[in-house]
Amino acid sequence: DSGVTQTPKHLITATGQRVTLRCSPRSGDLSVYWYQQSLDQGLQFLIQYYNGEERAKGNILERFSAQQFPDLHSELNLSSLELGDSALYFCASSPRDRPYNEQFFGPGTRLTVL
Amino acid sequence: DQQVKQNSPSLSVQEGRISILNCDYTNSMFDYFLWYKKYPAEGPTFLISISSIKDKNEDGRFTVFLNKSAKHLSLHIVPSQPGDSAVYFCAASAQGQGAQKLVFGQGTRLTINP
Numbered sequence: 001d002s003g004v005t006q007t008p009k010h011l012i013t014a015t016g017q018r019v020t021l022r023c024s025p026r027s028g029d030l031s032v033y034w035y036q037q038s039l040d041q042g043l044q045f046l047i048q049y050y051n052g053e054e055r056a057k058g059n060i061l062e063r064f065s066a067q068q069f070p071d072l073h074s075e076l077n078l079s080s081l082e083l084g085d086s087a088l089y090f091c092a093s094s095p096r097d098r099p100y101n102e103q104f105f106g107p108g109t110r111l112t113v114l
Numbered sequence: 115d116q117q118v119k120q121n122s123p124s125l126s127v128q129e130g131r132i133s134i135l136n137c138d139y140t141n142s143m144f145d146y147f148l149w150y151k152k153y154p155a156e157g158p159t160f161l162i163s164i165s166s167i168k169d170k171n172e173d174g175r176f177t178v179f180l181n182k183s184a185k186h187l188s189l190h191i192v193p194s195q196p197g198d199s200a201v202y203f204c205a206a207s208a209q210g211q212g213a214q215k216l217v218f219g220q221g222t223r224l225t226i227n228p
Contacts, residue, residue: 002157033215042118042203043158045215058215090157102148103216105157 003027004106006091012112018079021109025072025093031055032074033103034066037088049074081113117141118206120219128227133191135222137204140185144206148216149178149189152201161202162189194226 003026013019025032030051035043036059045058049068060066063081068074078085088110092103119138127133137147145166150158164171164178164187171178177190191198201223205216 002159004157035218042120042218042220043205043216045217048215056215092157102160102163105150105159107155107157 002104002106004091004093004104006089006106006109008109009107010110010112012114013081014114015081015083017081017113018077019081019111021076021078021089021091021111023074023076023091023093023106025074025091026095026104029093029095029104030072031094031096031103032068032072033092033094034060034074034076035090035092037090037108038084039087043090046076078111083113086111086113116220117144118204118217118219120202120204120222122222123220124223124225126225126227127194129196130193133189133194133198133224133226135189135191135202135204135224137187137189137219138185139187139206141206141208141217142185143208144217145209146207147178147180147187148205148207149176150203150205150218152203152221158203191224194224196226196228199224199226 005024007022033048034046037043046060048056066076088108090108092105094103148163149161152158162176180187201221203221205218
């Protein structure tokens with residue numbers, strides 16, 4: 001158990017809909033990262049927040065947005081969903097503002113868009 | 115543009131023998147490298163890392179080798195055990211540029227046969 005929690009574990013929805021994925025980092029970790037893993041692909045970095053502020057952006061679509069709240073939990077919002085958005089979405093946390101220490105990953109949310 | 119590549123999607127090794135997983139990268143600015151292990155239905159877990167100032171790092175049965183001139187790293191597992199069966203991802207980051215993200219390879223599925 002990494003100490004990072006993600007809800008829900010599974011999400012099934014239809015094209016055009018909007019969903020929110022939630023992540024609670026390990027106690028004391030200030031950085032939260034979101035990754036997307038499509039079928040047979042590596043993890044693609046989406047976005048990072050550090051202590052409530054956006055710190056880095058990766059291959060995140062404009063239809064996707066995220067935020068980190070004062071209690072440090074984070075939410076990833078996916079809107080106007082398309083079939084291709086079906087993937088595993090992982091959240092990770094780390095204690096500092098650099099990834100050179102390992103990131104601790106949650107179990108992921110599996111999103112299926114029908 | 116796949117900056118981190120794991121060219122072997124799968125590897126099968128006899129229990130007790132050495133497992134060697136390979137990873138190549140193209141971005142010469144990468145200066146920190148990590149290996150993650152992933153079991154089904156779980157998030158990736160950190161295994162071992164290496165800074166670019168080193169060419170070897172060892173932790174128990176796991177050793178990572180870095181060849182900067184070849185832009186190549188490898189993970190050696192000796193001796194291999196059935197519990198090592200998992201998907202292994204290598205990842206890289208470029209601290210010096212203030213990058214906040216890990217760039218992952220596509221993963222190699224390791225199967226240890228009894």
